[in-house]
Amino acid sequence: xxxxxxxxxxxxxxxxxxxxxxxxxxxxxxxxxxxxxxxxxxxxxxxxxxxxxxxxxxxxxxxxxxxxxxxxxxxxxxxxxxxxxxxxxxxxxxxxxxxxxxxxxxxxxxxxxxxxxxxxxxxxxxxxxxxxxxxxxxxxxxxxxxxxxxxxxxxxxxxxxxxxxxxxxxxxxxxxxxxxxxxxxxxxxxxxxxxxxxxxxxxxxxxxxxxx
Amino acid sequence: xxxxxxxxxxxxxxxxxxxxxxxxxxxxxxxxxxxxxxxxxxxxxxxxxxxxxxxxxxxxxxxxxxxxxxxxxxxxxxxxxxxxxxxxxxxxxxxxxxxxxxxxxxxxxxxxxxxxxxxxxxxxxxxxxxxxxxxxxxxxxxxxxxxxxxxxxxxxxxxxxxxxxxxxxxxxxxxxxxxxxxxxxxxxxxxxxxxxxxxxxxxxxxxxxxxxxxxxxxxxxxxxxxxxxxxxxxxxxxxxxxxxxxxxxxxxxxxxxxxxxxxxxxxxxxxxxxxxxxxxxxxxxxxxxxxx
Numbered sequence: 148x149x150x151x152x153x154x155x156x157x158x159x160x161x162x163x164x165x166x167x168x169x170x171x172x173x174x175x176x177x178x179x180x181x182x183x184x185x186x187x188x189x190x191x192x193x194x195x196x197x198x199x200x201x202x203x204x205x206x207x208x209x210x211x212x213x214x215x216x217x218x219x220x221x222x223x224x225x226x227x228x229x230x231x232x233x234x235x236x237x238x239x240x241x242x243x244x245x246x247x248x249x250x251x252x253x254x255x256x257x258x259x260x261x262x263x264x265x266x267x268x269x270x271x272x273x274x275x276x277x278x279x280x281x282x283x284x285x286x287x288x289x290x291x292x293x294x295x296x297x298x299x300x301x302x303x304x305x306x307x308x309x310x311x312x313x314x315x316x317x318x319x320x321x322x323x324x325x326x327x328x329x330x331x332x333x334x335x336x337x338x339x340x341x342x343x344x345x346x347x348x349x350x351x352x353x354x355x356x357x358x359x
Numbered sequence: 360x361x362x363x364x365x366x367x368x369x370x371x372x373x374x375x376x377x378x379x380x381x382x383x384x385x386x387x388x389x390x391x392x393x394x395x396x397x398x399x400x401x402x403x404x405x406x407x408x409x410x411x412x413x414x415x416x417x418x419x420x421x422x423x424x425x426x427x428x429x430x431x432x433x434x435x436x437x438x439x440x441x442x443x444x445x446x447x448x449x450x451x452x453x454x455x456x457x458x459x460x461x462x463x464x465x466x467x468x469x470x471x472x473x474x475x476x477x478x479x480x481x482x483x484x485x486x487x488x489x490x491x492x493x494x495x496x497x498x499x500x501x502x503x504x505x506x507x508x509x510x511x512x513x514x515x516x517x518x519x520x521x522x523x524x525x526x527x528x529x530x531x532x533x534x535x536x537x538x539x540x541x542x543x544x545x546x547x548x549x550x551x552x553x554x555x556x557x558x559x560x561x562x563x564x565x566x567x568x569x570x571x572x573x574x575x576x577x578x579x580x581x582x583x584x585x586x587x588x589x590x591x592x593x594x595x596x597x598x599x600x601x602x603x604x605x606x607x608x609x610x611x612x613x614x615x616x617x618x619x620x621x622x623x624x625x626x627x628x629x630x631x632x633x634x635x636x637x638x639x640x641x642x643x644x645x646x647x648x649x650x651x
Contacts, residue, residue: 172455176619182626189626230413230456276418 152177164213174201206240219259242285281313289316360384365610366572377423383586391430424628430463438477454488460617463493482515505531545574546584554591
């Protein structure tokens with residue numbers, strides 16, 4: 148069920164898109180920061196947190212209410228001047244948009260927003276914060292990140308111990324090169340006497356269908 | 360012993376310090392924005408620093424079970440450099456952030472006209488954003504600087520209960536006590552204030568409105584001075600509750616006025632601070648691989 152704070156805030160952004168800059172930092176105070184499903188996902192890396200969901204709704208309302216160029220610039224600004232939770236919120240919003248686009252094929256995300264989103268994802272993948280890296284590897288990256296960048300993002304997820312459950316589009320995007328990279332990581336960890344995770348094995352041994 | 364260090368510059372410390380602080384009972388900190396040792400020369404340098412305080416540093420602390428908060432402001436030393444003044448324009452953006460619990464560190468360094476202007480402007484921001492203000496007292500000419508500081512605070516019209524005046528000693532405590540402001544004490548290895556002197560001040564002035572911090576940074580300082588002060592209080596006959604008032608309840612009451620403290624245990628660290636012996640990082644499997 149959508150939190151009443153979010154319903155009001157989405158209404159505000161729809162009426163005046165500029166309001167998002169004040170509402171975005173306040174989302175955690177408005178709806179809390181608890182994981183959506185604390186039993187299954189205590190850190191909120193896979194299913195997100197209450198404030199992730201609120202910010203994703205704000206981003207979606209913002210994209211719907213502003214013109215494409217303004218939305219692209221506005222998202223870049225929210226991310227650039229956001230704290231860690233706000234940056235994650237922008238990425239979650241892009242993921243929600245990518246999922247919505249997927250569900251209504253024929254309404255693709257506008258090119259300026261995709262271009263801006265790619266830059267934000269690239270920035271998040273350079274950080275060392277697993278919450279940002281996990282959100283950067285969601286549905287938006289699955290749909291729009293180049294293959295080289297996506298593979299390196301996936302390898303980074305393995306390094307950081309981010310559960311593959313948290314990332315989107317593995318079955319569609321995995322390739323032999325990523326399987327090779329994962330196998331090399333396993334070899335390196337074995338040589339060092341370190342643990343091998345089930346996720347590493349999964350990517351190293353994943354079967355890709357030739358020609359698919 | 361549960362500890363809230365209300366003034367510590369963690370971005371100048373290592374993760375070993377975070378681990379030792381957790382072991383000692385520290386569960387929450389406030390990191391005031393301050394001078395970096397090397398003077399900044401442009402606004403971008405501040406912006407990246409502020410972003411670090413509300414981003415990477417908060418994350419780094421949480422990996423060790425500690426809730427990190429920040430105060431944001433233009434410090435007095437750099438208020439004198441015209442290249443840094445424009446940082447005042449970006450402060451409102453940061454003062455709206457989660458986990459930003461005060462405007463600060465403010466106050467005087469050399470007591471110049473520029474410092475006056477920037478100090479007053481930031482006290483006005485504290486009122487506008489309904490945030491407490493963290494005000495430090497100068498290293499040089501401290502007693503005179505403290506009196507001038509209290510005059511400026513009074514003239515600014517901010518409620519004294521919303522202000523902490525920090526780095527106090529025997530010569531400055533009485534004036535601040537009378538002003539109604541909170542009294543901050545930085546316990547250092549060999550300057551400012553030490554544990555034994557702190558205990559004497561607590562005996563004389565009581566525990567009300569007193570905040571004890573380590574103010575640890577990149578200089579000669581010790582992030583466990585809060586714990587050591589708590590122990591010195593117990594050794595001197597103060598009760599466990601007195602220690603809890605000074606090291607936990609007071610900072611929670613003062614910074615809680617921001618409405619932005621976040622004190623629930625970090626997931627994976629759901630122990631009680633009273634019993635830290637069994638604390639481990641094992642419950643925190645996702646973060647294990649990436650601890651900074």
